Amino acid sequence: MRILLVGAGGVGTAITRIAARRTFFDHMLVADYDLPRAKAAVAALGADAHRFTPVKVDAADRDAVTALLREHDCDVLLNATDPRFVLPLFDAALAAGADYLDMAMSMSRPHPERPYEEVGVKLGDEQFARSADWAASGRLALVGMGVEPGLADVFARYAADDLFDEIEEIGIRDGANLTVDGYDFAPSFSIWTTIEECLNPPVIYEKDRGWYTTEPFSEPEVFDFPEGIGPVECVNVEHEEVLLVPRWVDARRVTFKYGLGEEFIDTLKTLHALGVDRTEPVPVRGDGGTTVRVSPRDVVAAVLPDPAELGARMRGKTCAGTWVKGVKDGRPREVYLYHVVDNQWSMREYGSQAVVWQTAVNPVIALELLADGTWKGAGVLGPEAFEPRPFLDLLVEYGSPWGMREQ
Amino acid sequence: MRILLVGAGGVGTAITRIAARRTFFDHMLVADYDLPRAKAAVAALGADAHRFTPVKVDAADRDAVTALLREHDCDVLLNATDPRFVLPLFDAALAAGADYLDMAMSMSRPHPERPYEEVGVKLGDEQFARSADWAASGRLALVGMGVEPGLADVFARYAADDLFDEIEEIGIRDGANLTVDGYDFAPSFSIWTTIEECLNPPVIYEKDRGWYTTEPFSEPEVFDFPEGIGPVECVNVEHEEVLLVPRWVDARRVTFKYGLGEEFIDTLKTLHALGVDRTEPVPVRGDGGTTVRVSPRDVVAAVLPDPAELGARMRGKTCAGTWVKGVKDGRPREVYLYHVVDNQWSMREYGSQAVVWQTAVNPVIALELLADGTWKGAGVLGPEAFEPRPFLDLLVEYGSPWGMREQ
Numbered sequence: 001m002r003i004l005l006v007g008a009g010g011v012g013t014a015i016t017r018i019a020a021r022r023t024f025f026d027h028m029l030v031a032d033y034d035l036p037r038a039k040a041a042v043a044a045l046g047a048d049a050h051r052f053t054p055v056k057v058d059a060a061d062r063d064a065v066t067a068l069l070r071e072h073d074c075d076v077l078l079n080a081t082d083p084r085f086v087l088p089l090f091d092a093a094l095a096a097g098a099d100y101l102d103m104a105m106s107m108s109r110p111h112p113e114r115p116y117e118e119v120g121v122k123l124g125d126e127q128f129a130r131s132a133d134w135a136a137s138g139r140l141a142l143v144g145m146g147v148e149p150g151l152a153d154v155f156a157r158y159a160a161d162d163l164f165d166e167i168e169e170i171g172i173r174d175g176a177n178l179t180v181d182g183y184d185f186a187p188s189f190s191i192w193t194t195i196e197e198c199l200n201p202p203v204i205y206e207k208d209r210g211w212y213t214t215e216p217f218s219e220p221e222v223f224d225f226p227e228g229i230g231p232v233e234c235v236n237v238e239h240e241e242v243l244l245v246p247r248w249v250d251a252r253r254v255t256f257k258y259g260l261g262e263e264f265i266d267t268l269k270t271l272h273a274l275g276v277d278r279t280e281p282v283p284v285r286g287d288g289g290t291t292v293r294v295s296p297r298d299v300v301a302a303v304l305p306d307p308a309e310l311g312a313r314m315r316g317k318t319c320a321g322t323w324v325k326g327v328k329d330g331r332p333r334e335v336y337l338y339h340v341v342d343n344q345w346s347m348r349e350y351g352s353q354a355v356v357w358q359t360a361v362n363p364v365i366a367l368e369l370l371a372d373g374t375w376k377g378a379g380v381l382g383p384e385a386f387e388p389r390p391f392l393d394l395l396v397e398y399g400s401p402w403g404m405r406e407q
Numbered sequence: 408m409r410i411l412l413v414g415a416g417g418v419g420t421a422i423t424r425i426a427a428r429r430t431f432f433d434h435m436l437v438a439d440y441d442l443p444r445a446k447a448a449v450a451a452l453g454a455d456a457h458r459f460t461p462v463k464v465d466a467a468d469r470d471a472v473t474a475l476l477r478e479h480d481c482d483v484l485l486n487a488t489d490p491r492f493v494l495p496l497f498d499a500a501l502a503a504g505a506d507y508l509d510m511a512m513s514m515s516r517p518h519p520e521r522p523y524e525e526v527g528v529k530l531g532d533e534q535f536a537r538s539a540d541w542a543a544s545g546r547l548a549l550v551g552m553g554v555e556p557g558l559a560d561v562f563a564r565y566a567a568d569d570l571f572d573e574i575e576e577i578g579i580r581d582g583a584n585l586t587v588d589g590y591d592f593a594p595s596f597s598i599w600t601t602i603e604e605c606l607n608p609p610v611i612y613e614k615d616r617g618w619y620t621t622e623p624f625s626e627p628e629v630f631d632f633p634e635g636i637g638p639v640e641c642v643n644v645e646h647e648e649v650l651l652v653p654r655w656v657d658a659r660r661v662t663f664k665y666g667l668g669e670e671f672i673d674t675l676k677t678l679h680a681l682g683v684d685r686t687e688p689v690p691v692r693g694d695g696g697t698t699v700r701v702s703p704r705d706v707v708a709a710v711l712p713d714p715a716e717l718g719a720r721m722r723g724k725t726c727a728g729t730w731v732k733g734v735k736d737g738r739p740r741e742v743y744l745y746h747v748v749d750n751q752w753s754m755r756e757y758g759s760q761a762v763v764w765q766t767a768v769n770p771v772i773a774l775e776l777l778a779d780g781t782w783k784g785a786g787v788l789g790p791e792a793f794e795p796r797p798f799l800d801l802l803v804e805y806g807s808p809w810g811m812r813e814q
Contacts, residue, residue, distance in 0.1 A: 058696070184680035270677040273591035275710040284709040287688040287700035289465070294691050294699060299706045302691040303682040 001025040001371045004069055004098070006059050006089055007080035008032040010190075010308025011103065011146075013041040014352035014360035015080060018398070020048035022364065024371040029072055031057040031065075044351070059085035065092035074098050076370070078363055082192050083107050090127055090141060099139050099370065101363050103146030104193065105240045108200055116201050116215045123203070123243050127380050135379035142366060145383050147320045147339065148174055148256075149240035150362040151395070151402075155322035155337035156241070158388035160249045163335060167251040167326035172241045173336070175225040175232035175259030176318040178343060178354065180310050185267060188314065188355045191301045195277045198260065198268050202236035205246045205254040213238075217265050221257060225319045226405055227340045232259035244382035251326075276300055311353030317342045318354045323407075334407035341400065349399070365394045408432040408778045411476055411505070413466050413496055414487035415439035415448040417597075417715025418510065418553075421759035421767035422487060423448050425805070427455035429771065431778040436479055438464040438472075451758070466492035472499035481505050483777070485770055489599050490514050497534055497548060506546050506777065508770050510553030511600065512647045515607055522608050523622045529610065530650050534787050542786035549773060552790050554727045554746065555581055555663075556647035557769040558802070558809075562729035562744035563648070565795035567656045570742060574658040574733035579648045580743070582632040582639035582666030583725035585750060585761065587717050592674060595721065595762045598708045602684045605667065605675050609643035612653045612661040620645075624672050628664060632726045633812055634747045639666035651789035658733075683707055718760030721750045725761045730814075741814035748807065756806070772801045 001024065005012055008030050016030060030052055032038040038054035045052060057068055059081045069077060069092065077093040079086065079102040086106045093100035105124035112120065127143055134141050144150055152172045160167060180186040187194055201213035217235040224231045239256035246254055260268075271277045277300070281293035321338030343354035350357055366383070369375040375386045383391075395402055408431065412419055415437050423437060437459055439445040445461035452459060464475055466488045476484060476499065484500040486493065486509040493513045500507035512531035519527065534550055541548050551557055559579045567574060587593040594601055608620035624642040631638045646663035653661055667675075678684045684707070688700035728745030750761035757764055773790070776782040782793045790798075802809055 060696075185677075185682075266673070267677050267681070270592075270674050271681075274674070274678075274707065275592075276683060276707060278710065281694040282706065282709045284701050284705050286693075287702075289467075292699040292701060293694035294701055294706060295694075296706055296710050298691050299689065299701065299703055300681065300683060302689045303685065303703050 001076065001367065002072065002074045003028040003367065004031060004072065004074040004077045005029065005080060006031045006057065006065065006077060006085070008034075008038040008041040008054070009080065010306070010353070010356035011360050012080035013044070013308065014350060014356045015078065015364060016041050016045060016052055017350045017352060018361050018364045020045050020051070022368060024368040026051070028052050029055050029068070029074065031055045031068065033058050060088050062088040062092045062095070065089060066095045069093065069096035069098050076101065076367065078367065079103070082190060083196065087126060093141070094130070094134060094137060094139065097137065097139060100141040101145050101366060102143055103150060103359060103363060105143050105149070105243070107196070108238060110201055111213070116213055119203060119211045119213055122211060123238065123240050131380040138378045140370070140377050141380045143380060143382060144240040144244050145363045145366045146359040147362050148172055149244055150383050151339055152241050152320055152322045153244050153383040154388045154391050156245045156249050156324070157384035157386075158392060159322065159324040159335065159337060160251075161388065164324060164326040164328050164333060167249070167324060169253040169255065169325045170245055170249065170251045171254075171323045172239065172256040172321070173223045173225070173234055173259070173323050174257070174320050175223060175229055175234065176316060176355070177229045178314055178316040178318055181313040181315070183305060183313070186305050186307070186310055188307050188310065188318070188353065190307060191304050192297055195268065195271065195297060197238050198258070199272050199277055200238040202238050202256070203242050204236065205242050207252045211243070219257070223257065223259065223323075225259070226336070226338055226403060227317060227319065229317055229319055229340070233261060234259045235265065245384055247382060248384040271300065308353065308356055311343065311347045311351070314343045314353050318358060320358060336405045336407060337402065338405070339395070339400070339402045361395070361398055361400060365391060365398060368394060408483065408774065409479065409481045410435040410774065411438060411479065411481040411484045412436065412487060413438045413464065413472065413484060413492070415441075415445040415461070416487065417713070417760070417763035418767045419487035420448040420451070420715065421757060421763045422485065422771060423452060423459055424757045424759060425768050425771045427452050427458070429775060431775040433458070435459050436462050436475070436481065438462045438475065440465050467495050469495040469499045469502070472496060473502045476500065476503035476505050483508065483774065485774065486510070489597060490603065494533060500548070501537070501541060501544060501546065504544065504546060507548040508552050508773060509550055510557060510766060510770060512550050512556070512650070514603070515645060517608055518620070523620055526610060526618045526620055529618060530645065530647050538787040545785045547777070547784050548787045550787060550789060551647040551651050552770045552773045553766040554769050555579055556651055557790055558746055559648050559727055559729050560651050560790040561795045561798050563652045563656050563731070564791040565799060566729065566731040566742065566744060567658075568795065571731060571733040571735050571740060574656070574731060576660040576662065576732045577652055577656065577658045578661075578730045579646065579663040579728070580630045580632075580641055580666070580730050581664070581727050582630060582636055582641060583723060583762070584636045585721055585723040585725055588720040588722070590712060590720070593712050593714070593717055595714050595717065595725070595760065597714060598711050599704060602675065602678065602704060602707075604645050605665070606679050606684055607645040609645050609663070610649045611643065612649050614659045618650070626664070630664065630666065632666070633743070633745055633810060634724060634726065636724055636726055636747070640668060641666045642672065652791055654789060655791040678707065715760065715763055718750065718754045718758070721760050724749045725765060727765060743812045743814060744809065745812070746802070746807070746809045768802070768805055768807060772798055772805060775801060
């Protein structure tokens with residue numbers, strides 16, 4: 001298998017480190033618009049660097065990416081960029097006849113009149129709209145294959161297959177007790193993506209009603225996370241699992257709640273009230289005195305520390321998981337299937353901070369299952385379209401076990 | 408009198424409208440780096456525009472401003488830009504042999520080790536350092552001649568001359584009940600300046616101790632503002648009056664407290680925690696894909712609505728004033744000398760919103776007193792260096808009376 005990895009940021013770099021220990025692939029091109037960043041990711045692999053080649057590419061340039069896939073005869077494109085680049089990369093893979101994986105789906109657009117009640121263009125809609133083309137080409141677009149979405153969806157399918165006869169609710173719940181020494185405010189994941197998912201209208205699925213939206217930060221609940229993390233206040237957030245799970249798993253309700261904590265929620269509300277969460281460029285006087293146009297949200301991201309660089313100052317654990325409530329053998333059952341990464345462990349083992357490592361390990365496992373033929377398919381499919389057990393077993397083999405708590 | 412006004416923003420535009428009704432000057436050049444903005448200010452004067460000429464100038468370019476002053480034979484430069492441009496404009500006026508007025512003084516720099524206890528470079532220090540040069544040239548730099556600093560300092564001098572034998576404390580207190588329809592967050596004054604004054608360490612003067620600083624937002628107090636504004640929570644803020652008043656007026660303590668309100672304080676704290684209050688340029692990907700360097704604080708200002716344009720959506724009153732506590736004829740006395748502007752009145756009369764109008768009227772009055780010789784001087788002087796009564800009388804003649812409340 002020959003892989004084109006696009007994006008050598010935090011998650012992309014962690015992907016190279018995890019993949020370097022596995023033998024299932026022949027070669028990985030590491031592409032970034034910032035070539036020194038791609039080179040640094042490859043150089044950090046040391047003696048394992050021989051299967052990796054850094055290259056420069058603009059992820060927004062569909063034709064350039066298609067040419068790169070063809071030139072290097074790649075079997076699959078793994079997208080580790082932010083969601084703005086999903087569509088050009090997805091289209092480039094189809095054009096080049098390659099498979100495609102991503103960890104976040106094409107972006108949503110709120111309902112023009114009733115944004116906090118009805119869905120507009122949903123996450124992934126623009127990808128699913130092309131499913132027939134992918135199926136016809138015999139190639140696979142495996143979308144949302146990080147941790148959330150990704151592993152959380154695998155958990156949902158596993159619960160439906162093995163743990164429940166009937167499911168009332170599937171609720172993805174994400175929480176952490178990470179702290180960053182020396183910073184007043186330092187998100188542990190891409191602020192661009194965090195703003196996008198937290199300020200968009202949260203989406204909820206109900207079997208009787210379909211998908212609908214609410215006000216941001218709705219339905220706060222305190223969820224008790226395992227392995228010493230403890231109770232964290234969680235709120236509804238727009239997330240891919242809510243769009244993916246109901247397509248393959250039968251459940252009456254699907255939600256996603258993020259353990260943001262009160263301070264983080266207040267900060268996001270302030271960013272929004274000020275308008276610096278906006279992505280449309282505004283004119284501003286640049287350093288040289290001439291007017292330039294920049295996206296305010298990009299400036300917020302540029303000012304904050306790079307989350308991928310914070311591992312050494314970070315302490316604590318992050319937990320991703322899927323809470324399922326339903327009936328098994330005529331009796332009510334409630335479980336939380338989860339995956340915890342301790343930052344100290346991921347830093348020691350991989351030199352990657354916990355949140356990016358936890359995202360990165362899942363697409364590598366999926367590629368391995370595709371490489372050996374355990375997983376196969378064509379069209380646009382989510383992680384819950386595949387057999388969950390081989391994935392969960394391989395996660396354990398990768399040294400990062402998952403857990404289950406009966407509630 | 409021939410005047411070079413630099414800055415055709417909110418305050419500059421209001422200055423042209425106020426000055427257009429007065430006969431004391433012959434001509435006013437209206438200069439801005441954005442020539443269309445200067446042209447718009449002049450065009451809005453309609454039939455009164457004949458005494459005004461729009462010109463383009465970069466306020467940061469000392470030599471260009473000097474040349475402009477000489478070319479047009481200007482007697483005085485009135486600086487209506489933000490505080491970053493104080494020094495080049497101040498120096499340009501001296502070089503050209505013109506008088507100089509501003510409404511904010513040269514910027515402070517915090518103490519390098521003990522920023523919240525000791526002063527570093529104080530507001531205006533870099534201007535007062537050149538006082539001997541101004542005195543030697545026989546020209547006047549009248550600094551801090553807006554409303555606060557400005558009218559507030561005139562009130563302090565009036566209290567010392569006419570109302571008190573001994574002064575315990577002079578406390579400038581600023582509060583408003585302005586609201587802006589249709590915005591979550593819309594400051595009524597330059598956000599650049601507001602961030603600068605609110606996040607710098609507040610400065611306090613005590614006769615026994617000199618100038619010292621505290622943590623931002625210190626010593627909260629509820630002050631009851633007149634004319635229906637009512638009680639507003641005020642906190643210490645760095646402001647020029649604290650540096651100016653003690654140079655000419657004998658008082659045991661001088662403070663400045665700003666009625667920011669809790670929500671605004673929280674917003675400023677968040678901006679600071681995120682680091683988007685910073686002025687040093689950061690690299691960010693521009694609209695065209697190339698990396699540009701912009702100041703995060705400039706981006707915040709670019710995203711927010713222009714406060715000068717908000718007048719039509721604004722409702723309420725703004726109050727600037729000077730609270731004085733001391734002794735008169737052996738008995739304790741406490742007064743609040745104040746000036747209130749109702750936004751509805753300033754919009755109707757001048758098409759300018761209340762806060763910028765209230766700032767703009769004062770330097771025009773000062774220019775009139777200088778033009779007719781009522782005020783004269785040489786060197787770097789604050790408003791409290793001059794006879795207060797003619798100023799206060801002229802303010803009434805301009806149609807905007809001041810008030811006094813015995814407490």
